[in-house]
Amino acid sequence: MDVKKILADVKAKNPGQDLFLQAVTEVLETIQDYVKENPKYDDHKIVERMVEPDRIYQFKVEWMNDKGEIQINRGYRVQFNNAIGPYKGGLRFAPNVTLDTLKFLGFEQTFKNSLTTLPMGGGKGGSDFDPKGKSDNEIMHFCQAFMSELFKYIGPDRDVPAGDIGVGGREIGFLYGMYKKLASENTGVLTGKGAGWGGSILRPEATGFGAVYFVEDMLKKHGMDIKGKTVTVSGFGNVAWGAAKKATELGAKVICISGPDGYILDEAGMNDAKIDYMLELRASNNNVVKPFATKFKGAKFVAGKKPWEVKSDIAMSCAIQNELNGDDAKMLIKNGTTLVCEVSNMGCTADAVHELQKAKVIFAPGKAANAGGVGVSGLEMSQNAEHLHWTAAEVDERLHAMMKSIHENCVKYGTEKDGYINYVKGANVAGFIKVADSMIELGVC
Numbered sequence: 329m330d331v332k333k334i335l336a337d338v339k340a341k342n343p344g345q346d347l348f349l350q351a352v353t354e355v356l357e358t359i360q361d362y363v364k365e366n367p368k369y370d371d372h373k374i375v376e377r378m379v380e381p382d383r384i385y386q387f388k389v390e391w392m393n394d395k396g397e398i399q400i401n402r403g404y405r406v407q408f409n410n411a412i413g414p415y416k417g418g419l420r421f422a423p424n425v426t427l428d429t430l431k432f433l434g435f436e437q438t439f440k441n442s443l444t445t446l447p448m449g450g451g452k453g454g455s456d457f458d459p460k461g462k463s464d465n466e467i468m469h470f471c472q473a474f475m476s477e478l479f480k481y482i483g484p485d486r487d488v489p490a491g492d493i494g495v496g497g498r499e500i501g502f503l504y505g506m507y508k509k510l511a512s513e514n515t516g517v518l519t520g521k522g523a524g525w526g527g528s529i530l531r532p533e534a535t536g537f538g539a540v541y542f543v544e545d546m547l548k549k550h551g552m553d554i555k556g557k558t559v560t561v562s563g564f565g566n567v568a569w570g571a572a573k574k575a576t577e578l579g580a581k582v583i584c585i586s587g588p589d590g591y592i593l594d595e596a597g598m599n600d601a602k603i604d605y606m607l608e609l610r611a612s613n614n615n616v617v618k619p620f621a622t623k624f625k626g627a628k629f630v631a632g633k634k635p636w637e638v639k640s641d642i643a644m645s646c647a648i649q650n651e652l653n654g655d656d657a658k659m660l661i662k663n664g665t666t667l668v669c670e671v672s673n674m675g676c677t678a679d680a681v682h683e684l685q686k687a688k689v690i691f692a693p694g695k696a697a698n699a700g701g702v703g704v705s706g707l708e709m710s711q712n713a714e715h716l717h718w719t720a721a722e723v724d725e726r727l728h729a730m731m732k733s734i735h736e737n738c739v740k741y742g743t744e745k746d747g748y749i750n751y752v753k754g755a756n757v758a759g760f761i762k763v764a765d766s767m768i769e770l771g772v773c
């Protein structure tokens with residue numbers, strides 16, 4: 329496999345798609361040794377076939393705001409790879425969403441879904457719609473208009489979307505209501521649904537909980553415990569909320585959360601009231617964390633800065649891609665951070681990953697650490713297919729088992745000669761093998 333040539337081709341074919349190229353570069357650089365040792369992959373041109381999405385839908389979304397003005401947005405669904413199961417992956421609504429964003433996410437999703445142990449292919453979709461400052465009514469109208477086109481391309485055994493940034497339980501409700509009406513069926517084609525209408529218990533918590541289980545496994549492997557550790561978390565949305573909740577429950581002290589406006593430093597750590605307030609902040613549609621410092625005495629708001637400047641044992645990126653760069657990584661290393669867990673998809677720049685690994689910091693890539701979210705989505709699909717509802721204990725046990733299996737696979741394929749566990753390499757190789765072998769068995773089609 330000629331990594332340079334494949335990357336040059338990807339770059340030439342996808343001009344200006346820097347995020348997609350970043351995601352592909354990381355995977356190719358870390359799987360190349362394994363691919364060279366196993367010539368069957370080159371014989372079947374697997375890598376070249378994997379970097380090309382199966383298909384991409386782009387559509388216009390027209391809707392009316394509360395003032396009666398016509399609005400036009402762009403909608404997308406990238407169906408990346410369905411070798412091991414129906415396309416599966418979230419929908420992102422944010423003003424900076426482009427095709428590049430969704431191609432990088434769809435590519436990552438293919439490897440992540442393979443790691444979960446469940447039969448799910450990779451896909452991603454979304455829109456440049458900006459939920460900030462919109463009324464609930466406007467969000468409903470947008471979701472309905474978006475689904476009136478998307479429903480043509482999805483199905484419970486074809487492509488199963490879910491939430492991502494800007495798409496939570498409320499949006500899934502509006503989207504599912506419209507799908508159900510248009511398709512004349514109630515088959516659970518979206519995941520992240522409400523518990524009363526087909527959703528799985530623990531799906532809202534799953535990404536954050538799974539990431540903390542993964543952190544626990546990494547610490548255990550290195551002879552440490554999460555109890556008593558300080559944790560900085562970025563973001564304040566669904567993923568940050570779940571991570572803060574589980575880390576606190578396990579005896580860690582979460583001292584930071586953040587938003588686009590800056591970060592909150594709360595030396596006393598999170599408690600139930602503070603964690604619940606994160607949900608209120610998100611529901612307000614304002615996308616700021618500053619009010620947290622007004623509400624809770626002792627919490628300090630630091631404007632315009634990222635939480636990575638705060639000293640802690642564990643850092644968890646739970647906001648957005650490339651939110652932790654090389655300089656941030658150097659700061660974390662200087663502050664003696666033990667473990668960095670990328671929870672957002674591609675939360676760290678390539679520079680940051682390089683710095684952290686060079687300094688032998690324990691580092692988890694997002695596609696391993698955040699796989700619990702889509703993992704429990706997969707469990708929601710199973711429950712929908714058998715028309716049953718599992719208990720929280722059952723779902724949590726399966727989530728634990730998935731994260732444990734992902735950790736074991738990372739150790740198996742990522743342990744280097746000096747004993748350092750390269751979790752990035754481990755996750756990419758393990759994710760690759762299942763998809764690649766399936767593609768070979770399925771033939772050229």
Ligand code: 2IT
Nearest residue numbers: 417418490491492702705
């Ligand atoms: O990035 C992700 O894995 C998600 N946004 C969740 C996808 C899903 O289908 O639950």
